[in-house]
Amino acid sequence: DQQVKQNSPSLSVQEGRISILNCDYTNSMFDYFLWYKKYPAEGPTFLISISSIKDKNEDGRFTVFLNKSAKHLSLHIVPSQPGDSAVYFCAASAGAIQGAQKLVFGQGTRLTINP
Amino acid sequence: EPEVTQTPSHQVTQMGQEVILRCVPISNHLYFYWYRQILGQKVEFLVSFYNNEISEKSEIFDDQFSVERPDGSNFTLKIRSTKLEDSAMYFCANQLRATDTQYFGPGTRLTVL
Numbered sequence: 001d002q003q004v005k006q007n008s009p010s011l012s013v014q015e016g017r018i019s020i021l022n023c024d025y026t027n028s029m030f031d032y033f034l035w036y037k038k039y040p041a042e043g044p045t046f047l048i049s050i051s052s053i054k055d056k057n058e059d060g061r062f063t064v065f066l067n068k069s070a071k072h073l074s075l076h077i078v079p080s081q082p083g084d085s086a087v088y089f090c091a092a093s094a095g096a097i098q099g100a101q102k103l104v105f106g107q108g109t110r111l112t113i114n115p
Numbered sequence: 116e117p118e119v120t121q122t123p124s125h126q127v128t129q130m131g132q133e134v135i136l137r138c139v140p141i142s143n144h145l146y147f148y149w150y151r152q153i154l155g156q157k158v159e160f161l162v163s164f165y166n167n168e169i170s171e172k173s174e175i176f177d178d179q180f181s182v183e184r185p186d187g188s189n190f191t192l193k194i195r196s197t198k199l200e201d202s203a204m205y206f207c208a209n210q211l212r213a214t215d216t217q218y219f220g221p222g223t224r225l226t227v228l
Contacts, residue, residue: 043119043206043221089158100171100213101163103150104160105157107156
């Protein structure tokens with residue numbers, strides 16, 4: 001089941017530069033997308049989300065872009081800081097208006113910010 | 116900021132034994148979920164729970180699994196007879212409304228020997 005894919009298992013970025021994490025999906029029923037950050041031995045921590053009616057959502061250093069025609073979303077972090085080093089998961093859900101909806105996760109991308 | 120808590124943080128059990136994983140959700144949240152992550156794999160959905168009943172379950176969530184919210188606060192996942200392949204991190208999550216963000220607990224690491 002590869003409905004949500006993060007093709008880059010790891011990414012290394014210099015402190016102060018932009019980090020771009022990518023995510024592709026196949027299920028056209030997905031209407032809500034989220035990015036979670038995860039440290040070892042902790043649960044996923046919510047970062048930012050976007051509804052399918054938008055193409056961009058910004059929160060401080062974090063911006064998520066959604067390209068529905070390409071079924072692609074990306075997370076931009078600028079400027080990158082050492083504390084951003086973690087595993088980032090893309091997740092998607094469908095039809096939340098109808099009730100509880102599971103999240104489908106990508107495999108994760110390990111981001112390392114180098115000083 | 117309210118947090119989701121889970122106990123125990125680590126559970127070691129023998130194959131065939133029953134385990135109960137506990138979660139204390141954020142108060143007033145109405146939708147509850149269990150997910151798991153086998154080492155090196157994706158976080159995968161197990162079950163969703165709303166209004167005291169299961170909303171959806173994955174094919175992983177077979178007859179060996181059950182969930183309940185016995186006292187209106189704790190949300191538990193029970194595995195009746197554990198198998199080696201049940202070894203994983205188990206995360207509970209909850210949300211206020213179905214359209215809101217799901218907030219995750221820190222997880223319980225289950226090791227089946």
